[in-house]
């Protein structure tokens with residue numbers, strides 16, 4: 001790896017694929033990509049192994065003093081996301097009894113934000129007794145035979161092919177029922193101390209990402225045909241991307257503030273930090 005390159009995290013999920021696919025090749029010599037799931041990329045950002053990444057929104061709230069945000073970019077969903085799901089092998093109305101008997105709930109290690117979201121819904125929306133929270137590798141949920149949280153392509157696959165006996169809750173939908181707001185899963189987070197050449201490469205990348213984001217809605221069908229994976233049909237892919245919002249508007253900032261208030265109330269963060277943006 002060339003040391004002057006900008007190191008960019010790349011979440012290896014279908015939801016962000018079109019943005020990365022659309023980045024102009026002219027940036028390629030100045031940028032190197034590190035692929036992984038969100039929690040891996042959050043750690044890489046915190047350890048300074050990468051400079052910028054679409055990352056869990058909670059990562060910014062945990063360490064805002066180290067970070068800035070790329071303006072007008074994020075990954076949110078208004079009321080259905082399809083790929084952040086809580087799956088139960090029994091009907092939802094049996095969950096209170098299960099939790100009360102100290103039942104286990106499995107949380108994917110791939111996520112940081114959605115794990116916190118599930119706990120918020122658990123306490124403030126469903127008002128359930130505390131269960132035994134357990135961590136699990138991505139894609140292993142079904143094999144536990146117990147309730148589990150899954151995100152990303154594994155989750156989308158379960159959502160689209162839901163087995164009859166599996167009860168699936170979409171967490172963006174549950175959050176929307178509780179707050180009336182969209183939910184912001186990811187933000188484009190960069191290290192505040194980024195300097196010199198890498199800073200100017202990032203300014204170019206940010207412009208490209210914004211252009212790609214604006215062009216995307218008109219290109220969903222074409223992009224779905226170019227997607228190299230074979231697990232989902234072009235119709236499923238287009239429908240999925242259309243439910244996602246890749247901007248960061250006022251309503252998303254309000255949603256982040258609400259997320260921050262719940263997290264402070266649960267003592268996860270000391271308070272809601274300011275949203276500070278990269279200015280190029």
Ligand SMILES: C=C(O[C@@H]1C=C(C(=O)O)C=C[C@H]1O)C(=O)O
Nearest residue numbers: 056083111112113114151152185
């Ligand atoms: C929409 C999704 O949101 C993802 C969920 C994240 C998390 O839970 O920490 C982080 C980044 C997002 O890409 C998804 O998993 O599909």
